[in-house]
Amino acid sequence: MNFKAELVACFGQPVAENPTGVMQEAAFAAAGLNWRYLTVEVPPAGLSDAVRGARAMGFQGFNCTIPHKVAVVPFLDELSKEAKIIGAVNTVRREGSRFIGENTDGKGFLRGLTQDAQMDPAGKRVVLLGAGGAARAIATELLLAGVAELIVVNRSVDRVAPMVDDLKPYGPIRYVPWRVHYEVRPETDLLINATSLGLYPNVDWMPDVDLSRAQCLVADAVFNPPVTKFLAAAQARGLKTLDGLTMLVYQGVIGFEMWTGVKPDEGVMKRTLLDAMVKS
Ligand SMILES: NC(=O)c1ccc[n+]([C@@H]2O[C@H](COP(=O)([O-])OP(=O)(O)OC[C@H]3O[C@@H](n4cnc5c(N)ncnc54)[C@H](OP(=O)(O)O)[C@@H]3O)[C@@H](O)[C@H]2O)c1
Structure with a gap:
């Protein structure tokens, strides 16, 4: 028996209208993974404590959104080549006890460009x-x-x-x-x-x-x-056109792959996101 879920999160402010958690939780469920995605309001002054808390609680990683994408950099152990060039992080993944900053926004765009368009x-x-x-x-x-x-x-x-x-x-x-x-x-x-x-x-x-x-x-x-x-x-x-929802889904897909090492059901993620947007 294992009643402990693996944790990831989104730190931002404001964050309540961010639909990423709904999309990721649907993908965890579809993949049969006992993982939870917490959407957490973190003010700028609390970011350092939030990252320390995530370390202490063994989070597998987290997303950063406004206003933390640049501010989070000093609290991480390493940045990917792309995140270093961009100067901002939207996804953090854990490697052992280290937090690595990544940026999946451009990668999500590129995956839509090559795969869908x-x-x-x-x-x-x-x-x-x-x-x-x-x-x-x-x-x-x-x-x-x-x-x-x-x-x-x-x-x-x-x-x-x-x-x-x-x-x-x-x-x-x-x-x-x-x-x-x-x-x-x-x-x-x-x-x-x-x-x-x-x-x-x-x-x-x-x-x-x-x-x-x-x-x-x-x-x-x-x-x-x-x-x-x-x-x-x-x-x-x-x-011909390529929409921003495709980029948003793929940046989430890439984050999911980085955290879990598993390929998620992209269709479930896109449908869940569209549903969440229609309802909100
Ligand atoms: N699909 C996805 O996965 C995804 C991911 C990230 C962001 N986004 C979307 O991408 C968009 C940009 O986000 P961001 O984070 O890059 O925002 P940002 O850093 O605030 O940049 C906004 C950009 O829009 C320009 N702009 C704003 N109002 C304008 C106007 N009236 N006329 C001309 N240019 C104007 C700004 O030009 P100035 O420099 O002249 O102000 C700047 O280049 C947002 O809609 C966001 O939701 C989508």
């Missing part, structure tokens, strides 16, 4: 809208995957210039300040919205881009709603 990013020309945390994670993975060109388009130069400087050692990246609407050229293979434009409740907002000559795959990091106004506009032009 069937696009190998190597040699592709990419336009990335945004220079926040999600954009950094996606840009890092795309550069490591060998894209031919990565143009980052962002409103504030103050944010995009340091990001491009940091990532230059890893591949052909440059930025364009977002002044008026950005015209996507026919030779672009992949266009990604990694800004928060279109995120619920501002569902009528969308990036100011001209798609009239575009022939690319259009992806969105925004997952709520799953079909954003931006993706709907691309679909209306006959362009």
